[in-house]
Amino acid sequence: MFIALFGKPSVGKSSFFKAATLAEAEIANYPFTTLKSQEGIAYVKVKCIEGEFKVKCTPRFGYCINENRFVPIKLTDIPGLIEGSHIGAGRGNEFLTSIASADALIHIIDISGSTNEKGESVKPLSHDPLKDVRFLEHELDMWYFGIMKKGWEKFARTVQQENQNIKKALAKQLSSLKVAEENVEESIKKLKLIHHPTEWSNDDLKSLASELRRVTKPIIIAANKIDINGSKLNLDRLKESFPEYTIIPSSADSELALREAAKHELIEYIPGENSFKIISDKLTKEQKNALEYIQKNVLDIYGSTGVQDILDFAVFDLLKYLAIFPGGLNNLKDSEGRTIPDCYLMPDGSSALDFAFRLHTDLGNNFIKAYDVRAKRVIGKEYLLKNRDIIEIVVKR
Ligand SMILES: Nc1nc2c(ncn2[C@@H]2O[C@H](COP(=O)(O)OP(=O)(O)OP(=O)(O)O)[C@@H](O)[C@H]2O)c(=O)[nH]1
Ligand SMILES: [Mg+2]
Secondary structure, eight states: OEEEEEOSTTSSHHHHHHHHHOOOOOOOSSTTOOOSOEEEEEEEEEEOSTTTTTOOOOOSSSEEETTEEEEEEEEEEOOOOOTTGGGTGGGHHHHHHTTTTOSEEEEEEETTOOBOTTOOBOOTTSSOTHHHHHHHHHHHHHHHHHHHHTTHHHHHHHHHHTTOOHHHHHHHHTGGGTOOHHHHHHHHHHTTOOSOGGGOOHHHHHHHHHHHHHHHSOEEEEEEOTTSTTHHHHHHHHHHHOTTSOEEEOOHHHHHHHHHHHHTTSEEOOTTOSOOEEOOSOOOHHHHHHHHHHIIIIIHHHSSOSHHHHHHIIIIIISOEEEEEEOOSSOOBOTTSOBSOOOEEEETTOBHHHHHHHHOHHHHHTEEEEEETTTTEEEOTTOBOOTTOEEEEEEOO
């Protein structure tokens, strides 16, 4: 699974990316600081089963602090998008291509209104961030439309002459955007496109492109820079104007400061929490003030910096993934002695057999039965997984 950040220049994409991944990323208050897309590993937070079993886990990937298991996912930061990106303005097309295979998008908005359309710094509250939602949505839709429109007449004619199935043909043509046959089928039905594709108008194609974009690139909005005075008013307006979106306030800057302070063992901080603990006497007065500011202006008001919540929401709510722990009825260790070594993210609707295949093809092919370890009961291959299930797979020898 792969999540991508997008937004106009200077809204804090790289700050968010760096806070989430602690990978090196350039951050500055001028447009197009980032010139190339960059991929990194971020983490989603899952309540670990170590407490329930009174053991301490030793994850193979990711990490765990006090029953907070951080499971790795792929996150991509891209350069800023501007009006006309879909037709190549500011090399936008190239940047869009780098998020073609994303499963979900995080749209970062500067909710403080201190960057204009081009990403240039302006006085806080002087740009209306509500405008950014639609203009970037439009860029995405037109990008899909551009890909569909290219060679459309010939494509539609071939489909007709060869009596091809339009759902199959179109899904194949758009597979790089992760468009599946069901997506095409449902979108065509919803838009009531009853005529043959050769008769679809430009507007029909545009509507279909938007619909396909909406279902294959679901979006959560990060209302970033919430720490800047006056942003709350914009946040309330944004929520009121766009009820169809989940909007989570964030301060990427604050999260980055907290994670770096934790990394240097100046504070104890669990990503996503509403407080931290100073554990070092090496903090300068400036550092102390900065931390105090974050506590008072971000954590105390919004309950967290938002970064972790946004990632968790994208994976568990928008994409409806489930966290599944492999384990044994009698043992939670692997052959190398690690305790609860893994936690897998599986799409909703996955079965016990899907999970077996995810672990190893051999486990899938030789599947006999599985155990729901928590309930200590046998389950069959069709058993539908639930979030935080612990599953043991039994295979033919
Ligand atoms: N106050 C405040 N400033 C922030 C926050 N997040 C980012 N910034 C600042 O906003 C400016 C732009 O941040 P970047 O992370 O480089 O933004 P970007 O969206 O990656 O920009 P481009 O790569 O140019 O598209 C920098 O000066 C950051 O320090 C935040 O949560 N609060
Ligand atoms: Mg950047």
